[in-house]
Amino acid sequence: MSYISDINSLLAxxxxxxxxxxxxxxxxxxxxxxxxxxxxxxxxxxxxxxxRTGRKDLAIAxxxxxxxxxxxxxxxxxxxxxxxxIAAGLGAxxxxxxxxxxxFQGGKGVATYxxxxxxxxxxxxxxxGLVWLGVAYVTRYSSAAAxxxxxxxxxxxxxxxxxxxxxxxxxxxxxxWLKHRPNIERLLDGTEGKIGAKP
Numbered sequence: 001m002s003y004i005s006d007i008n009s010l011l012a013x014x015x016x017x018x019x020x021x022x023x024x025x026x027x028x029x030x031x032x033x034x035x036x037x038x039x040x041x042x043x044x045x046x047x048x049x050x051x052r053t054g055r056k057d058l059a060i061a062x063x064x065x066x067x068x069x070x071x072x073x074x075x076x077x078x079x080x081x082x083x084x085x086i087a088a089g090l091g092a093x094x095x096x097x098x099x100x101x102x103x104f105q106g107g108k109g110v111a112t113y114x115x116x117x118x119x120x121x122x123x124x125x126x127x128x129g130l131v132w133l134g135v136a137y138v139t140r141y142s143s144a145a146a147x148x149x150x151x152x153x154x155x156x157x158x159x160x161x162x163x164x165x166x167x168x169x170x171x172x173x174x175x176x177w178l179k180h181r182p183n184i185e186r187l188l189d190g191t192e193g194k195i196g197a198k199p
Contacts, residue, residue: 012077012084016091019073020112021099024065025050028058038105042182046107048142063111066096070115078119086168089116093172097179108179110146113172117153120165127156140194143183150176 025045029037034053037045041052047063073092078085096112098104117125128149136145150173157166177184186192 006083008080008084009087012073012080012088013091015077016073016088016093017095018091019069019088020092020095021101021106022069022095023099023102023106024069025062025107026102028061028065029053029055032058034058038102044107045102045105047111066107066111067115067118069096070112070117071119072115074116074119082164085120086164089120090168090171092116093175097175108183109172109176110150113150113169113176116172117169120168121157121160121162124153124156124160124162124165124169128153136195141187141192142195143180143192144187147177147180147184 023045025037025047029035029050032055034055037043037049037053041049043049047059047066050062051059053059070089070092073088074085077088093109093112093116095106097106097109099106114125114128117128131149131152132145134145135148136142139145150169154166154169154173157163157169183192
């Protein structure tokens with residue numbers, strides 16, 4: 001990709017990375033006095049693992065903030081043009097997955113993926129949400145829903161006349177799938193937890 005082709009895009013990428021690397025799930029749970037989410041469940045810093053603390057309010061807050069950091073990065077940097085916005089979105093997503101503050105052990109990226117999508121072209125975010133809801137309703141697997149929606153998103157962008165954004169979300173989808181390898185393995189062997197099931 002050629003999004004980081006000038007100083008504005010480079011600065012946008014760094015800005016996005018630093019914003020995306022804020023581990024809201026960890027910060028929120030520490031402030032609330034719950035257990036260290038890096039020591040429970042999947043040891044992930046995302047909203048799904050925050051939910052394992054038993055605090056739905058903290059999980060919802062984490063979900064919203066992880067999405068908003070992607071949206072904010074795109075909208076703020078996007079003032080300097082589309083490439084800057086895209087570079088910031090890429091940075092925010094990578095920052096969430098691989099935050100320097102946590103030895104590059106971050107979340108799986110679904111909320112931040114969606115947040116970047118909202119900032120770049122919200123109708124595709126609506127399509128993502130519809131696919132997620134449909135697959136989740138049929139399968140009861142959150143991970144399967146996210147994986148399916150991430151595949152559909154680049155196609156929606158491409159056929160809607162947003163090829164630059166489509167290229168970005170192909171790359172983000174690949175990273176998202178790589179981070180979901182354990183989930184994919186559990187889906188294949190039938191051991192993945194379903195939505196609403198007790199751990």
